[in-house]
Amino acid sequence: MAIVSMWKRCCLTQDRDLICHIKTGFVLLVTLTLTLFVISCIYVVLFNPLKHPHIWFNPVNQTQSYNVLTEGSSGKKFVWNFLTTPQIFQTTTAQKNHISVYHHVAHPRNYHFILDEPNKCKQDPFLVLMVPVAPHQREARNAIRSTWGNESSVQGKAVLTLFLVGLTGGAEAQQQLEEESRQHRDLLQSNFVDSYFNLTIKTMVIMDWLATRCSQATFSMKVDSDMYINLENLMSLLLSPNTPRQNYITGYLMWNQNVIRNKKSKYYVSEELYPEPKYPTYVLGVGYVLSNDLPQKIVEASKDMKPFNIEDAYVGTCLKRLGIKPSRSPDPSQFRTYMKDSKGHDLSKVIITIARSPKQIIEFWQSVKRHK
Template identity: 45%
Template sequence: MAKLSPRRVLTYLAVAGLSTVLAILVLNNIYLPYHKNWTPISKELYDVISPSSYRYILNQPDLCEKKRPYLVLMIPVTLRETEARTAIRKTWGHESLTSGVTILSFFVLGQPVQNNPTLQLQLERESKEYWDIIQMDFVDTYQNLTIKTIMIMNWIAKYCQRAQYAMKIDADTFLNVPYLVNYLHAKGESSRENYITGSVIRDGHPKRNSLSKWFLSEDIYPDTSYPTYVSGAAYVFSTDLALKIYLASRFVQPVPLEDVYVGLCLRVLGVKPVYSTRFLRLRNLFEVRKLKYDRCTFDSRITVNGFKPQYLLKIWYDFQKARFTC
């Protein structure tokens, strides 16, 4: 690695210091109505999750500006999930599902642990054909989903702030787009700022068993409970929150559970997630369980979890009949 000159080192430190000061001023004076004295995490920790530590390999910086979407769908995938991307483009990620509003879908990914030139070339061809790929050069693993999530927030804040809403949604999730659009329209002004909704979790606790997929050691997270957060399978938020969450990340120690991490950022901001329910809170509209497919049951949900690409394609034609029969 080339050695930096003293002058460049001083310049780098000055820029890093200025960005921290800016984040503190913005959060304290604008985004923290219930002020708390949050302390920035160390530069070494922040560099792990900061999008400025990575570079774009593929990007779509102008698409939101040209199309000005009402809703932008951000879908985390890996390089190998070609089938999932294809199925989503043919089903709930298709732009023609709603009239009167523009919805854009983007697939967000990093690089695999082991370089795969063949798949990378295929991805680049996909990008040229569909214009829906955003890729950065961090290592794309389950443990790095927090990096991917902050990348999503930064991308929306930088390139898609004119959209009214954004949604982070996993590739194995079914999405009822018309229902979601109608739901957001019904919310009106109450959901235009500091708004985030999904399957809300209020009683989460860290798993201390090292064999658990969701294991968190006390060294990384000493608290015995999590703040309120939304399940990472799917959540919707007003786009103003993207920049705020990105700035709040300067004050939150990274944890490998991205949905918990977003909840920790929301705690810094003083923002509380909102339940999405109907019928006096008896039905969660963001279903985190895997339900057996039923046309009218799915028509009464925004999302349902646990879909393989082939099954999503299989039920999609039948689901289009729901608007006439349910």
């Protein structure tokens, strides 16, 4: 019995030692985990770039990959660094619920051209067509190049078509874009993040290019890449003796439009960005034509206008500040949204209409040509 008792006491001692070892190991593991967590937090704070909560309206946070030397509109030279892989942009709940933007972020002088065609307007074009398009949408650009963008003279007046893109997000995509630029000489690229929320920046960069590179043109037009244009009809409008050549902008007019306050809508604009309940009358951004004195005036007005992400309404607020009202077209039906069909009879009357695809731009174009 004494031997059994001694054996039991030995076993209890061993159990306590085992438990003690387990507890000690657990404490060491927890301590090590906490230490690594603290070190990780310190590294993120000290070494990672601070992400501004308003990233969707700011230039991209760039990781060095390769350099491009460019010259800004002021003549100052800049070196830009580009990513080797695409960046992912995340929007937090806080960003969605509280968006605040610095006053001058959308002003075009915050951005600089990476690809440029500064001598394109030396031949004094009468009309310059500026097409904002995403870098990857080469099919859309090619559809335009093979249709209305290929017309260099309409009714004896010189016409020029150029495409504007933002950052590609990667070295390979950038190299492809540069090759396309060398081939066609019709690409402009600026160093803003190319996204839906930055369409206001994109539009203001277009205005800046027109003001600084092509002020000698008589008219210009901002037109989306999914639009069909009948240049004969457009030129007839512009050559009409009743069409002003100063302080003139026309297209599909938007009257009495409410500002969208629903945070779930992609058209949402906060009261902080635009406090009024309604927008001033503006021209729908799918395509509007303007006398070419306006781009410089719009750029100047934008210096004092807080930017928001509805680009056509933003241009409308700049025009209101200038005391300029958009003009109603003599035939408003010529500025159409969608056509019911592609019959040549209907298309022969329009100035612009939305096409559903690059293929449909070509179909519309061919249909009009067949019915001439």
